[in-house]
Amino acid sequence: MRSDCPVSYAIDFFGDKWSFLIVRDLVQGKKFYKDFQSSQEGIATNILSDRLKKLEKIGIIEWKVYEQLKTKKEYSLTEKGKDLIPLLVDLIVWSNKYQNDLAVSDYFIKRAHEDREGLIATIRERLG
Numbered sequence: 001m002r003s004d005c006p007v008s009y010a011i012d013f014f015g016d017k018w019s020f021l022i023v024r025d026l027v028q029g030k031k032f033y034k035d036f037q038s039s040q041e042g043i044a045t046n047i048l049s050d051r052l053k054k055l056e057k058i059g060i061i062e063w064k065v066y067e068q069l070k071t072k073k074e075y076s077l078t079e080k081g082k083d084l085i086p087l088l089v090d091l092i093v094w095s096n097k098y099q100n101d102l103a104v105s106d107y108f109i110k111r112a113h114e115d116r117e118g119l120i121a122t123i124r125e126r127l128g
Helices: 006-014 017-027 033-037 045-057 085-098 106-114 116-127
Strands: 061-065 073-077
Touching (some): 006 017, 017 045, 017 061, 017 085, 033 045, 045 061
Protein backbone atom coordinates (compact mmCIF):
# COMPACT_ATOMS: atom_id res chain seq x y z
CA MET A 1 0.00 0.00 0.00
CA ARG A 2 1.21 3.46 -0.84
CA SER A 3 -0.67 5.07 2.04
CA ASP A 4 -3.52 4.49 4.47
CA CYS A 5 -5.91 6.42 2.19
CA PRO A 6 -9.00 4.32 1.33
CA VAL A 7 -9.17 5.76 -2.20
CA SER A 8 -5.52 4.86 -2.78
CA TYR A 9 -6.20 1.33 -1.50
CA ALA A 10 -9.03 0.84 -4.00
CA ILE A 11 -7.07 2.36 -6.88
CA ASP A 12 -4.20 -0.05 -6.19
CA PHE A 13 -6.58 -2.83 -7.20
CA PHE A 14 -8.83 -1.14 -9.72
CA GLY A 15 -6.68 1.60 -11.18
CA ASP A 16 -6.63 -0.10 -14.56
CA LYS A 17 -9.76 -0.38 -16.69
CA TRP A 18 -9.54 -4.12 -17.21
CA SER A 19 -10.06 -5.30 -13.64
CA PHE A 20 -13.35 -3.51 -13.20
CA LEU A 21 -14.51 -4.57 -16.67
CA ILE A 22 -13.90 -8.20 -15.71
CA VAL A 23 -16.02 -7.66 -12.58
CA ARG A 24 -18.69 -6.09 -14.81
CA ASP A 25 -18.60 -9.09 -17.12
CA LEU A 26 -19.02 -11.48 -14.19
CA VAL A 27 -22.01 -9.48 -12.96
CA GLN A 28 -23.47 -9.71 -16.46
CA GLY A 29 -23.16 -13.49 -16.41
CA LYS A 30 -19.87 -14.20 -18.15
CA LYS A 31 -17.98 -17.10 -16.57
CA PHE A 32 -15.27 -18.34 -18.90
CA TYR A 33 -11.99 -16.99 -20.26
CA LYS A 34 -13.35 -16.85 -23.82
CA ASP A 35 -16.40 -14.93 -22.55
CA PHE A 36 -14.14 -12.18 -21.20
CA GLN A 37 -12.15 -12.12 -24.42
CA SER A 38 -15.32 -11.56 -26.43
CA SER A 39 -16.17 -8.30 -24.64
CA GLN A 40 -16.26 -5.37 -27.02
CA GLU A 41 -13.35 -3.61 -25.32
CA GLY A 42 -10.96 -6.20 -26.76
CA ILE A 43 -8.69 -7.21 -23.90
CA ALA A 44 -5.42 -8.86 -24.92
CA THR A 45 -4.94 -12.43 -23.73
CA ASN A 46 -1.83 -11.67 -21.67
CA ILE A 47 -3.60 -8.80 -19.88
CA LEU A 48 -6.72 -10.88 -19.29
CA SER A 49 -4.70 -13.72 -17.81
CA ASP A 50 -2.79 -11.30 -15.58
CA ARG A 51 -5.93 -9.54 -14.32
CA LEU A 52 -7.74 -12.80 -13.58
CA LYS A 53 -4.77 -13.94 -11.49
CA LYS A 54 -4.60 -10.57 -9.74
CA LEU A 55 -8.34 -10.53 -8.96
CA GLU A 56 -8.11 -14.06 -7.62
CA LYS A 57 -5.08 -13.21 -5.48
CA ILE A 58 -6.88 -10.29 -3.81
CA GLY A 59 -10.02 -12.33 -3.24
CA ILE A 60 -12.39 -10.66 -5.72
CA ILE A 61 -12.92 -13.72 -7.90
CA GLU A 62 -12.56 -17.46 -7.59
CA TRP A 63 -12.67 -20.31 -10.04
CA LYS A 64 -13.60 -23.94 -10.09
CA VAL A 65 -13.16 -26.68 -12.62
CA TYR A 66 -16.04 -26.67 -15.08
CA GLU A 67 -17.82 -29.98 -14.59
CA GLN A 68 -18.69 -30.45 -18.27
CA LEU A 69 -15.11 -29.90 -19.45
CA LYS A 70 -12.47 -30.57 -16.81
CA THR A 71 -9.81 -28.49 -18.55
CA LYS A 72 -11.94 -25.33 -18.38
CA LYS A 73 -12.14 -22.87 -15.48
CA GLU A 74 -15.45 -21.32 -14.43
CA TYR A 75 -14.99 -17.92 -12.76
CA SER A 76 -17.30 -16.25 -10.25
CA LEU A 77 -17.30 -13.37 -7.81
CA THR A 78 -16.53 -13.97 -4.16
CA GLU A 79 -18.49 -12.14 -1.46
CA LYS A 80 -15.75 -9.50 -1.56
CA GLY A 81 -16.31 -9.21 -5.31
CA LYS A 82 -20.08 -9.01 -4.93
CA ASP A 83 -19.56 -6.10 -2.55
CA LEU A 84 -18.44 -4.13 -5.63
CA ILE A 85 -21.92 -4.27 -7.16
CA PRO A 86 -23.03 -0.96 -5.57
CA LEU A 87 -19.98 0.72 -7.10
CA LEU A 88 -20.85 -0.67 -10.53
CA VAL A 89 -24.43 0.56 -10.20
CA ASP A 90 -23.19 4.02 -9.21
CA LEU A 91 -20.69 4.11 -12.09
CA ILE A 92 -23.44 3.20 -14.55
CA VAL A 93 -25.75 5.92 -13.19
CA TRP A 94 -22.95 8.51 -13.20
CA SER A 95 -21.88 7.59 -16.76
CA ASN A 96 -25.46 7.73 -18.01
CA LYS A 97 -25.88 11.19 -16.48
CA TYR A 98 -22.94 12.62 -18.44
CA GLN A 99 -22.93 10.61 -21.66
CA ASN A 100 -25.87 9.98 -24.00
CA ASP A 101 -26.45 6.77 -25.94
CA LEU A 102 -24.74 4.35 -23.58
CA ALA A 103 -25.84 0.71 -23.43
CA VAL A 104 -28.04 1.02 -20.35
CA SER A 105 -31.80 0.75 -20.18
CA ASP A 106 -34.07 3.49 -18.90
CA TYR A 107 -35.56 0.86 -16.58
CA PHE A 108 -32.15 0.21 -14.97
CA ILE A 109 -31.52 3.92 -14.42
CA LYS A 110 -35.01 4.46 -13.04
CA ARG A 111 -34.69 1.51 -10.69
CA ALA A 112 -31.24 2.68 -9.57
CA HIS A 113 -32.71 6.05 -8.65
CA GLU A 114 -35.93 4.78 -7.06
CA ASP A 115 -34.82 1.52 -5.43
CA ARG A 116 -31.04 1.29 -5.49
CA GLU A 117 -30.85 -1.23 -2.65
CA GLY A 118 -33.51 -3.42 -4.25
CA LEU A 119 -31.67 -3.35 -7.57
CA ILE A 120 -28.41 -4.32 -5.88
CA ALA A 121 -30.15 -7.14 -4.01
CA THR A 122 -31.67 -8.42 -7.27
CA ILE A 123 -28.26 -8.48 -8.95
CA ARG A 124 -26.68 -10.28 -5.98
CA GLU A 125 -29.47 -12.87 -5.92
CA ARG A 126 -29.04 -13.56 -9.63
CA LEU A 127 -25.36 -14.28 -9.04
CA GLY A 128 -26.14 -16.77 -6.29
